[in-house]
Amino acid sequence: MSSSAHISGRSYWSVVFHQLKHEPVALCSALVLLIIFFAAIFAPLLAPADPYATSMIHRLQAVGTTDHLLGTDELGRDMLSRLMFGGRLSLLMGVAPVFMAFVIGTSIGLFAGYVGGKINMMIMRMLDVFYAFPSVLLAVAISGALGPGMMNSLFALTLVFIPQLVRVAESVTTQVRKLDYIEAARMSGAGSFSIIRVHVLGNVLGPVFVYATGLLSVSMILGSGLSFLGLGVKPPEPEWGLMLNTLRSAIFKEPLIAALPGAMIFVTSIAFNLLADGVRSAMDIKR
Amino acid sequence: MFFYVIRRLIYAVPIALGVTLISFLLVYLAPGDPLNAIAPSDAPAETIAALKVAYGLDKPLPMQYGLWLLRAVQGDLGVSIASGRPVAAEVLAAVSNTLVLAGIAGAIGVFFGCLLGALAGYWHGSGIDRIATFLSVIGVSVPHYWLGMVLTIIFSTWLAWFPAMGAGPGGSAEWLWDYAHMRHLVLPALTLCVIPLGIITRTVRALVADMLDQEFVIALRARGLSNITIFKHVAKNTAPTVLAVSGLQLGYLMGGSILVETVFAWPGTGFLLNTAIFQRDIPVLQGTILILCMFFVALNLIVDIIQPLIDPRMVRA
Numbered sequence: 001m002s003s004s005a006h007i008s009g010r011s012y013w014s015v016v017f018h019q020l021k022h023e024p025v026a027l028c029s030a031l032v033l034l035i036i037f038f039a040a041i042f043a044p045l046l047a048p049a050d051p052y053a054t055s056m057i058h059r060l061q062a063v064g065t066t067d068h069l070l071g072t073d074e075l076g077r078d079m080l081s082r083l084m085f086g087g088r089l090s091l092l093m094g095v096a097p098v099f100m101a102f103v104i105g106t107s108i109g110l111f112a113g114y115v116g117g118k119i120n121m122m123i124m125r126m127l128d129v130f131y132a133f134p135s136v137l138l139a140v141a142i143s144g145a146l147g148p149g150m151m152n153s154l155f156a157l158t159l160v161f162i163p164q165l166v167r168v169a170e171s172v173t174t175q176v177r178k179l180d181y182i183e184a185a186r187m188s189g190a191g192s193f194s195i196i197r198v199h200v201l202g203n204v205l206g207p208v209f210v211y212a213t214g215l216l217s218v219s220m221i222l223g224s225g226l227s228f229l230g231l232g233v234k235p236p237e238p239e240w241g242l243m244l245n246t247l248r249s250a251i252f253k254e255p256l257i258a259a260l261p262g263a264m265i266f267v268t269s270i271a272f273n274l275l276a277d278g279v280r281s282a283m284d285i286k287r
Numbered sequence: 288m289f290f291y292v293i294r295r296l297i298y299a300v301p302i303a304l305g306v307t308l309i310s311f312l313l314v315y316l317a318p319g320d321p322l323n324a325i326a327p328s329d330a331p332a333e334t335i336a337a338l339k340v341a342y343g344l345d346k347p348l349p350m351q352y353g354l355w356l357l358r359a360v361q362g363d364l365g366v367s368i369a370s371g372r373p374v375a376a377e378v379l380a381a382v383s384n385t386l387v388l389a390g391i392a393g394a395i396g397v398f399f400g401c402l403l404g405a406l407a408g409y410w411h412g413s414g415i416d417r418i419a420t421f422l423s424v425i426g427v428s429v430p431h432y433w434l435g436m437v438l439t440i441i442f443s444t445w446l447a448w449f450p451a452m453g454a455g456p457g458g459s460a461e462w463l464w465d466y467a468h469m470r471h472l473v474l475p476a477l478t479l480c481v482i483p484l485g486i487i488t489r490t491v492r493a494l495v496a497d498m499l500d501q502e503f504v505i506a507l508r509a510r511g512l513s514n515i516t517i518f519k520h521v522a523k524n525t526a527p528t529v530l531a532v533s534g535l536q537l538g539y540l541m542g543g544s545i546l547v548e549t550v551f552a553w554p555g556t557g558f559l560l561n562t563a564i565f566q567r568d569i570p571v572l573q574g575t576i577l578i579l580c581m582f583f584v585a586l587n588l589i590v591d592i593i594q595p596l597i598d599p600r601m602v603r604a
Contacts, residue, residue, distance in 0.1 A: 132306050132580055133306070133309070133542075135539070136545055137541075137580070138542075141313060141572070144572055146316055221428075225546050228549075229561060241430075244436070252444055255445075258436065259437055259440065261433075262436060265430045266430060273424055274424065
């Protein structure tokens with residue numbers, strides 16, 4: 001690459017960031033996500049109305065009604081406010097399980113890959129069992145058995161993602177462990193912990209990070225899906241999946257309003273996926 | 288080949304056992320005593336004690352698992368708390384409905400995924416490639432339960448082309464291969480096929496584009512072979528991977544159909560699971576998960592065994 005001379009002084013991550021700036025699709029997705037996150041985080045300040053305030057006479061008003069820019073839901077609550085507040089829980093369902101699984105999965109994967117041998121095989125065989133469950137089924141099974149509730153579905157989703165991230169972390173660690181410089185570090189007297197922290201982790205974080213960004217949209221769709229089934233967030237809490245469920249009765253009267261929460265999930269998940277694609281190709285510096 | 292099949296079979300056994308163990312433990316994951324699911328909370332103490340013995344709950348956990356497994360292998364998955372009917376019968380009826388839906392959706396998804404992916408891979412970087420890539424991103428990003436609602440709004444409410452609910456006229460739960468039932472299949476199958484469509488398009492596109500760059504294809508071209516013959520060679524080399532991905536996807540569909548079945552009130556496993564969860568009918572939940580996962584394990588096994596039939600190199604790997 002011709003520009004390698006002038007970026008050679010930078011760290012890996014700043015090179016990645018530099019490359020990402022040249023991907024218009026990824027940048028647009030990042031912008032969309034930024035707006036959605038901003039609206040969700042500052043919902044208490046930005047929302048035009050109280051998302052819990054019901055009104056029997058203003059039920060299912062059409063999009064564009066004065067006072068209600070995006071209409072009202074089946075209980076007369078302001079849709080725009082509910083969508084903004086709903087983003088808080090829906091985005092949390094997308095990000096939190098992936099983050100937790102990232103931390104736990106990377107740790108287990110590093111340990112398994114670094115220790116190697118029988119212990120590694122035992123851990124990986126145990127995780128293979130989780131691979132025998134289609135992810136939706138596993139999430140529904142766990143949160144179904146635990147009973148409805150947001151913490152239970154967060155727990156279920158985290159458990160669904162851990163085996164996948166362990167597998168990525170383990171396979172990279174196993175490859176890196178055999179390299180000469182690790183052997184050199186060991187001979188120079190470095191302990192296992194510092195070898196993992198200084199020499200292995202840097203190599204493992206990248207691939208696991210790429211994989212985890214790809215999971216964000218899956219987590220978001222699954223998490224809202226659990227709420228859609230009635231297993232996640234409980235009413236009257238605003239959450240996109242749950243809103244989609246309670247508005248199902250309105251698809252004949254106000255189809256546009258009934259489809260809105262799902263459109264939010266869709267837009268967010270596309271943006272997550274396109275950003276993940278951008279990050280993946282930006283981090284592939286070998287190009 | 289014989290030893291390969293044996294090896295695969297042996298490898299599947301611990302996985303299948305693990306699946307049974309997790310399904311078994313689901314009962315203990317549920318809050319409260321597992322007896323709460325069977326007996327009303329105000330039952331007299333002696334009834335509870337009698338039930339404990341009857342269900343084997345007085346024995347240590349590993350032994351309970353052994354007994355449960357022994358019964359499960361014989362097809363006895365217990366009795367539904369809500370309906371009092373055997374779980375196995377209820378689950379099998381629902382599974383057959385789910386298989387119809389997942390099978391058709393999978394077939395559509397695999398066929399069009401291969402077609403789109405092959406076209407996109409062949410004309411790499413062209414307009415059709417962009418369209419296919421765009422469609423596959425949509426396919427993996429769309430919340431399918433929402434897509435189901437949107438399709439219902441368009442084709443059921445506005446155009447009134449297809450029915451929105453159930454698997455047959457008059458809410459029949461019995462599946463028949465006739466026109467009236469097929470009409471009910473259209474929307475759920477279209478909704479569900481989007482998931483494999485996206486992923487298979489992506490996989491096939493990458494595979495074909497990669498394959499066309501390989502030296503053997505250039506050699507075939509140099510020998511003056513026609514595009515159709517070259518396509519045959521490429522297809523043969525991509526088939527094992529496509530098969531593996533398709534098999535996995537079909538399995539995911541059986542799980543993923545839970546949400547779509549709820550949207551369309553399709554009388555399959557998703558519907559059954561949903562009812563079971565809200566009636567706290569843990570034996571049905573357990574049985575459904577167990578049978579679906581066993582299907583998934585069997586499906587993976589079949590894919591593993593078919594793969595080397597297409598590509599003999601895999602046996603040695």
